[in-house]
Amino acid sequence: MESVTVRADARSNRDQILAAALIAFREKGIDVPMKEIADLAGVGVGTLYRHFPDRDAVLTAIAHPYLADLAARAATARAEEPTAWTALARFLHECAQARLGALAAALEPTLHTCIRNNPELTEIRAAVVDHLTAMTDAAHAEGTLRTDVGTADIANLMTVQIYARAGENTAEATRRVVDLILDGLRTAPG
Incomplete structure (x- = not known):
């Protein structure tokens, strides 16, 4: 015992x-x-x-749950949302609300190198990329995402950092900025 x-x-x-x-x-x-x-x-x-x-061992141990969380968020958005566009919008909102940008800024490029070079992380990293690609391709197919926006662009937007002014509600400021970004990604109504 x-x-x-x-x-x-x-x-x-x-x-x-x-x-x-x-x-x-x-x-x-x-x-x-x-x-x-x-x-x-x-x-x-x-x-x-x-x-x-050492520090690299800590970074490697952090990377797996970090990537697993991203994969789970993307999979859930894809499964629960009625369209690829709403799944993509939900996913980007969740990434911003979770402050992934602050974490990425603090850890990059060390974490990025660690993730790319660690064979233990290949599968979970691929799952994140697969979900992003599927959401991007499906949004293109439904005509809601601009055709010049690719998976790499969406990956970059996952880590956008949003700062709220003093006295401003951070969650509301984050929602508003992500909505503005999404408006720029969406195809013009035709």
Whole structure:
């Protein structure tokens, strides 16, 4: 029974470290001290290094759930929305509301290189690209997305950063800016 508790504690510590690393990287950038991540996670530095021998190991461990979340959001939008356009719009709204741009800015190009070079991440990365391509192609086919907008453009828009002015509701400002972007992507009514 004790080994089950130890494994559960180790899993909990690992999960806490990854959650703290995501927050720290998003808010302070890739060079945040590892001790700060450990403190934020509520674990000792030794515990952090037992799970992750270096910063690259933390980045690799973050990349999989990050990509899995993107794939899940895209798949859900595709499954639940009545058109490719509404799926694409929903997905881009969710990406902006989740502040993916802030995380990408803090982690790039290190995370991008890590994702591209890590064979463990190839499958989940491909799933994200497949969903984006399917949404883009379907929106083109239904005539709702401008033909000069491709999958790479949509991928770039996933990480748009939106800043709200002091006193402005961040969620509302984000929604408005994404709506403006979507208006620019949509085909002109014919």
